[in-house]
Amino acid sequence: MAAPMRGMSVLRQAFQGLVRPAGGQVCRQVQHRCYSTPGHVQVDMNSETGVATVRLNRPPVNSLNLDVLTELSIALEKLETDKSCKAMVLASAAPGIFSAGLDILEMYQSTPERCVAFWRALQDAWLNLYGSRLITMAAIEGHSPAGGCLLAMSCDYRVMAEGKFQIGLNETKLGIVAPFWFTDVMLNTIGHRETEKALQLGALYSAQQALSIGLVDKVVPLAEVMPTVEGELKNWLQIPAAARVITKTSMRKAVLDRLRSQKEKDAQFFADFINRDSVQKSLGMYIASLQKKKN
Numbered sequence: 001m002a003a004p005m006r007g008m009s010v011l012r013q014a015f016q017g018l019v020r021p022a023g024g025q026v027c028r029q030v031q032h033r034c035y036s037t038p039g040h041v042q043v044d045m046n047s048e049t050g051v052a053t054v055r056l057n058r059p060p061v062n063s064l065n066l067d068v069l070t071e072l073s074i075a076l077e078k079l080e081t082d083k084s085c086k087a088m089v090l091a092s093a094a095p096g097i098f099s100a101g102l103d104i105l106e107m108y109q110s111t112p113e114r115c116v117a118f119w120r121a122l123q124d125a126w127l128n129l130y131g132s133r134l135i136t137m138a139a140i141e142g143h144s145p146a147g148g149c150l151l152a153m154s155c156d157y158r159v160m161a162e163g164k165f166q167i168g169l170n171e172t173k174l175g176i177v178a179p180f181w182f183t184d185v186m187l188n189t190i191g192h193r194e195t196e197k198a199l200q201l202g203a204l205y206s207a208q209q210a211l212s213i214g215l216v217d218k219v220v221p222l223a224e225v226m227p228t229v230e231g232e233l234k235n236w237l238q239i240p241a242a243a244r245v246i247t248k249t250s251m252r253k254a255v256l257d258r259l260r261s262q263k264e265k266d267a268q269f270f271a272d273f274i275n276r277d278s279v280q281k282s283l284g285m286y287i288a289s290l291q292k293k294k295n
């Protein structure tokens with residue numbers, strides 16, 4: 001039997017047919033299909049319910065590097081074209097973390113070419129997620145700063161674990177600036193006044209604070225995050241899909257089109273901005289502060 005997954009009872013896993021075959025990889029029987037397991041993004045498709053669970057799997061903190069973002073983008077594209085797939089739950093396979101956001105090492109002392117490739121991968125992953133026809137829900141079972149917060153905000157619904165975990169766009173604290181499309185998504189989520197404060201301060205919120213400003217939709221004990229997402233999904237799945245998708249698309253189109261129309265310019269701007277001496281200095285200091293935390 002596979003080791004129990006965090007936030008999921010052994011009974012629930014047994015019920016869902018989790019087994020570990022001779023090869024050693026976790027797989028599911030009958031109604032479940034694993035799209036991928038070896039990489040940094042695990043996709044588990046339940047063909048009976050039409051719900052896919054996509055787990056980021058890059059321990060220790062699921063920082064989003066070029067590989068993770070490319071894999072995430074491909075996984076989302078596959079689900080989008082899978083007619084049996086109706087909904088997607090974005091979660092983490094790493095305990096205590098949803099995602100630490102972009103891999104800072106992709107932005108520090110990197111080449112302009114790598115920066116552009118990295119940024120394109122982020123743009124594509126986000127366009128696929130924010131523009132998805134699927135019902136998308138974030139199961140936030142841990143910290144979710146910066147790019148992690150962007151991924152969560154880009155879903156249709158967010159359930160976060162109570163306790164010590166934090167979520168927010170903290171870019172200014174690193175001496176960098178949240179790109180316009182991060183800002184647009186936050187504006188659409190919590191409104192203008194809260195976004196202005198949140199972005200200038202680089203604020204990281206507790207789950208309860210995030211709930212109070214509408215950054216997340218529900219806060220529950222850690223073990224209840226997945227069951228709560230599953231319960232909420234039942235409501236969403238009852239809505240006629242075409243009407244829901246048209247509504248979602250019309251509400252998100254302007255923000256998506258804004259990036260689509262200037263993808264290359266945005267990627268070039270990122271590479272130029274991030275390679276400024278002052279930005280590199282700030283990033284260097286931030287990396288040192290993360291490392292110092294341990295000593």
Ligand SMILES: CC/C=C\C/C=C\CCC/C=C/CC(=O)SCCNC(=O)CCNC(=O)[C@H](O)C(C)(C)COP(=O)(O)OP(=O)(O)OC[C@H]1O[C@@H](n2cnc3c(N)ncnc32)[C@H](O)[C@@H]1OP(=O)(O)O
Nearest residue numbers: 063100101102103104143145146147176177179270273290
């Ligand atoms: C007008 C201008 C317009 C455009 C400008 C263009 C672009 C600029 C904008 C770019 C956008 C960036 C968005 C981002 O996502 S930036 C990333 C921000 N992320 C963070 O600040 C999170 C940092 N991490 C943490 O706070 C903690 O790690 C965390 C709370 C998530 C978890 O804490 P925990 O105690 O559990 O773990 P740690 O011991 O801290 O970390 C373990 C190891 O992981 C390393 N680490 C952590 N986060 C990252 C990361 N984001 N990238 C790379 N590496 C990371 C950490 O250093 C530890 O490493 P080791 O010491 O073990 O080697």
